[in-house]
Amino acid sequence: MKKIICLLLITVLSFSMISCSGTQEEVFDRPLDAVYEADLTGLTFRWGSSWPQQLLPESGFSNAGDKTIQRVNDLKAKYGCDFTVEAWEDGSSKIMQTIAAGLPTIDLLDSHSENGGIQCYKANLLYCLEDIPNINIEDEKWGTKAFLQYGRYDQRYYGFYQFAWEFPPELAGAMLFNNELLAINGITNPHEYQEDGVWNWENFENLLLAVQATSTPDQQLYPWVSLEASRGDIHSFMYTNGLQTVVNKNGKNTFGYDCPEGIEVLEFLNRLWEAKLYTTGSASQFTFDEAVAIQSSETYYATHFYDSINSGTDYAPYGDFEYGLVGYPYGPNGSPEDTSAFVHKGRRLNWVIAYSGNAVEDIGLVLDFMFEPLDDSGGWKTWVGDSIFYHEQDLENYIYFLDNANYNYSIELNDVINKVQDTIVKAIQGKSTATQVLSEVRDQIQAEIDEHITWNVDEQN
Numbered sequence: 001m002k003k004i005i006c007l008l009l010i011t012v013l014s015f016s017m018i019s020c021s022g023t024q025e026e027v028f029d030r031p032l033d034a035v036y037e038a039d040l041t042g043l044t045f046r047w048g049s050s051w052p053q054q055l056l057p058e059s060g061f062s063n064a065g066d067k068t069i070q071r072v073n074d075l076k077a078k079y080g081c082d083f084t085v086e087a088w089e090d091g092s093s094k095i096m097q098t099i100a101a102g103l104p105t106i107d108l109l110d111s112h113s114e115n116g117g118i119q120c121y122k123a124n125l126l127y128c129l130e131d132i133p134n135i136n137i138e139d140e141k142w143g144t145k146a147f148l149q150y151g152r153y154d155q156r157y158y159g160f161y162q163f164a165w166e167f168p169p170e171l172a173g174a175m176l177f178n179n180e181l182l183a184i185n186g187i188t189n190p191h192e193y194q195e196d197g198v199w200n201w202e203n204f205e206n207l208l209l210a211v212q213a214t215s216t217p218d219q220q221l222y223p224w225v226s227l228e229a230s231r232g233d234i235h236s237f238m239y240t241n242g243l244q245t246v247v248n249k250n251g252k253n254t255f256g257y258d259c260p261e262g263i264e265v266l267e268f269l270n271r272l273w274e275a276k277l278y279t280t281g282s283a284s285q286f287t288f289d290e291a292v293a294i295q296s297s298e299t300y301y302a303t304h305f306y307d308s309i310n311s312g313t314d315y316a317p318y319g320d321f322e323y324g325l326v327g328y329p330y331g332p333n334g335s336p337e338d339t340s341a342f343v344h345k346g347r348r349l350n351w352v353i354a355y356s357g358n359a360v361e362d363i364g365l366v367l368d369f370m371f372e373p374l375d376d377s378g379g380w381k382t383w384v385g386d387s388i389f390y391h392e393q394d395l396e397n398y399i400y401f402l403d404n405a406n407y408n409y410s411i412e413l414n415d416v417i418n419k420v421q422d423t424i425v426k427a428i429q430g431k432s433t434a435t436q437v438l439s440e441v442r443d444q445i446q447a448e449i450d451e452h453i454t455w456n457v458d459e460q461n
Contacts, residue, residue, distance in 0.1 A: 038365060041080030043358060045366050047350075048088025048095075049110035054167075056085035064166035064383070067374040075369055083370065092119035099125070099355050107356040107363055113150045113159060114345035118411055120353065121153045127352040127360060129157045134364035141371055143169070143349075149407040151349040155455055159349030164373040168303040168380045168388075170348075171341040171401050172228070173236035176286065176295045176302050179322045179390070181221070182207075185214045187293075190326040191393050197336050201268060204329035208277040211293040220291060224272070225281035227297040230428050231421040232342075233328075235408050236296070237265045240338045241331030245408045246449055248458040255445045257424075258438045261333045266427040266434035268331070273428055283314035290321055296328070299341060299398065303384050317388055325394040327401065342406035345414065412452040413445065420445050 049055050056072070057065035072083045088094060090111050098105040109116050120126050129137050142148070142160035147169060151159020161169055175190065182189045187210045193199040208223035215221040226233050235245065238257050241264060247256040256262070272278040283301055286292040295301070295316075302325050305317040316323050327339030352363060373379055385395040410417045420441045426432040432440075 037078060038362070039080055040362055040366070043081040043362065045081060045083045045108070045358060045363065046106040046356070047083070047085045047108040047110065048106035049085060050088060050090040051110065052085045052087050055110065064374075068165070071370060071374055075366065078369065079366070081366065083366065089116075091115040092123065092125070095120060095125060095353060095355075096123060104357045105355055106353055107358055108367070109351045109353060110348060111351060112346055112348050113411060114414065117151060117159050117349060117351050118153065118345070118414070120351055121158055125354055126158050127354050127363070129160060129352070131360075132352060132364040132367070133361040134368040140164075141373070144402050144405070146405040146407075147171070147343060147402045148349070149405065150343045150345055150347060150411060151351075153411065155460065159351055160371075161349055162371055164371060164379050166374070166380050166383050168300070168384050168398075169402060170298055170300045171343055171405055172232045172298045172347075173239070173328060173341040173406070174297065174299045174302065174401065175326050175328060176297065176316055177324050177326065178286065178290060178293055179324050181290060181293055181321075182211075185210070187211060187214075189324065190294075190329075191324055191391065193329075194326060194336070194339075194393070194397075199326065199329045199336065199339065201329050201331050205272065205277070208272065208294070212275075212277060222279065222281065222285060222292045223277045224294040224296065225279055225285055225292045227281070227283055227295065227301065230269075230280060230425045231418075232298075233269065233296055234265075234421060234424050234428070235342055235406070236328040237269060237331065238262060239340070239342065239406045240328045240334045241265050242333040242335070242338055244406070244457075245413075246453060246457045248456045251456075253449050253453050253457055255442065255449065258442055261331075262438065263434040264333070265331065266424065266437070269428045270430055270434070274430060283316075287314045287316050287319040290319070299325070299401065302394075303388055303398075305388060322390045324391055325389065325397050327397060337404075340404040340406055341401040342408055344408050345410040345417075409453065409457075413448050416441075416445050416448045 047055065056068055059066060059069055075081065075083050088106060088109065095105050095109065109120065111117060129135050129142065135142070137157050141164040143163045147161065148157055148159060151157060163169065177190055179189055187207060190199055193203050211221055211223040238245070241261050243259070243261055244256045246253050269278065281292070283295065283297065286295040300315070302316050302323070304315045327341060330336055330338050352367070356363070381395065381399065384398070385392070389395050408417065423441050424437050427434045427437040
């Protein structure tokens with residue numbers, strides 16, 4: 001009897017399926033590998049920035065801008081949503097005010113880490129990138145791990161960069177050199193020393209001395225001009241002498257410059273300062289006066305070229321001469337691998353706001369699509385390599401900086417880092433000794449390290 005009932009049921013179901021087949025698609029006939037896109041129609045995703053024209057310029061303004069506009073159009077076609085870039089403050093106050101007023105706020109903030117990033121993090125307003133669906137922090141389109149250190153709070157990543165687009169990232173602690181000035185005077189340039197593995201303090205000093213020797217009253221030359229007010233030079237030379245800002249000794253995080261190798265750095269820089277081989281100055285001396293052999297600065301002085309936005313700027317690409325990019329020379333305790341640049345709290349990243357009203361999985365979907373490479377041209381790497389840099393070695397050095405960036409812990413040491421730098425500069429300028437300045441800052445910076453850096457920094461590095 002049970003078999004008869006089962007056969008009857010099967011017969012009824014079979015007729016039912018046949019009768020429906022003419023008017024309705026069978027589930028089993030659908031392709032198993034079909035991709036069904038999310039429908040975000042009616043949603044708007046907002047990117048706030050103090051530089052909206054830079055991120056999304058008007059159509060026809062630049063090739064890179066037109067590619068970004070096309071990406072927004074592609075997003076609309078794919079998901080049905082809108083994506084806008086709007087003027088916003090470089091900070092957290094406006095976000096907090098809109099949330100407090102019950103108003104919708106932006107999804108994404110373009111802001112310096114010290115202004116918007118860390119303040120939003122402390123107010124619990126950010127999504128951690130590792131918690132956002134569709135964002136794989138291992139994908140380099142968000143930025144290299146070394147570069148993103150200043151957007152890493154309590155050992156988790158919160159800030160990212162449009163790394164696959166045509167906006168060159170920015171670091172501190174690079175050296176630009178006037179290759180024509182050096183060549184005319186028969187002076188070996190840093191690239192040649194670098195190729196031989198001997199871009200070190202000794203050859204750096206010899207280069208500066210050679211430039212000084214060619215200077216005349218009619219044509220005064222400056223061997224080395226710093227745009228960092230010597231602050232950046234402190235960190236860079238510490239790194240190139242094998243040191244880090246914070247190290248772990250016997251299970252305790254300590255200030256890494258307070259050691260014999262750190263004193264060696266300050267005494268070396270003081271010697272160059274006293275010999276007038278080293279001074280502070282302006283970018284125009286390098287770019288327009290062409291009177292400077294070496295300029296130490298942030299990398300954007302070597303890469304930025306924004307037509308009609310910064311007309312008359314003193315960035316190096318506006319100069320009418322061949323220049324090069326190189327890391328700082330390595331010291332007696334360092335090696336050629338220690339010549340990278342560094343990142344710090346005073347640079348921009350993008351921060352994902354947790355209270356925009358859009359679902360986190362939708363935000364992740366949109367960001368993952370938006371920040372893919374704009375095309376197959378190679379993004380900023382191709383652009384600066386073909387249109388900005390004069391030598392392949394410049395691009396290789398720049399990429400090395402980004403892959404191996406140092407970090408001065410300026411987020412964690414925010415309250416004291418500037419005071420420490422200003423105190424240490426006194427040793428460079430001969431206003432105090434290296435031993436004295438380190439003793440002045442030792443207790444203050446150690447207290448800050450104890451309070452804010454609770455993990456083993458050597459394991460993190």
